[in-house]
Amino acid sequence: MSTDYLPKIPIPFEFIKGIARDGVREDKPDPDKPDHCVLTDGENYLHAHKSESGHTVFSRYGGNDANGIISDLEEFFGNEFVSEHDDRYQGMIDEGYRNDFVSFSFDDLERMAESQS
Numbered sequence: 001m002s003t004d005y006l007p008k009i010p011i012p013f014e015f016i017k018g019i020a021r022d023g024v025r026e027d028k029p030d031p032d033k034p035d036h037c038v039l040t041d042g043e044n045y046l047h048a049h050k051s052e053s054g055h056t057v058f059s060r061y062g063g064n065d066a067n068g069i070i071s072d073l074e075e076f077f078g079n080e081f082v083s084e085h086d087d088r089y090q091g092m093i094d095e096g097y098r099n100d101f102v103s104f105s106f107d108d109l110e111r112m113a114e115s116q117s
Contacts, residue, residue, distance in 0.1 A: 005058040005070065005081040006092050013050035015077075024072045041069050 017037050018026055027040035035050035046066040047059045058081065060066040070081050082089050 001063075002059055002061045004084045005060070006089065007056070007058075007073075007077065007079045007081050008092070009077075009079050010053075010055035011077055011079065012054055013048070013056045014054075016048045016056050017050075021072065021076060024069050024076075039069055039073075041072070044069060046070065 013035070016039070017034075018029065019039065020026070023041050024039055027038045027045065029037065037048050039046045039048060044064045044066050045061075046069045047061065049057045049059065051057050058070070073079075074081055082092060
């Protein structure tokens with residue numbers, strides 16, 4: 001199972017790629033994936049994807065608890081992340097994130113999930 005998150009105020013992907021804060025850093029940077037990175041707190045993971053407009057869309061995969069990473073990013077950027085399970089999420093899509101999603105095949109998603117194992 002996965003959950004997608006959008007920051008209420010879009011965050012440019014270049015602000016996320018290579019991040020290194022107390023508690024959140026990019027895990028195993030992959031130069032072959034310039035539009036994707038995995039953030040970690042050393043135990044849990046949160047995927048960050050560059051959208052077509054250059055903003056960041058976040059995804060949590062599997063049973064991993066990314067709440068600490070999300071909280072740290074919210075504090076650092078002074079921004080709230082909205083889960084796809086929140087009623088506001090669809091409104092955000094309708095009002096500006098409509099074209100911001102990156103398409104992935106099921107094979108891509110499986111590879112991303114396996115990389116966390």
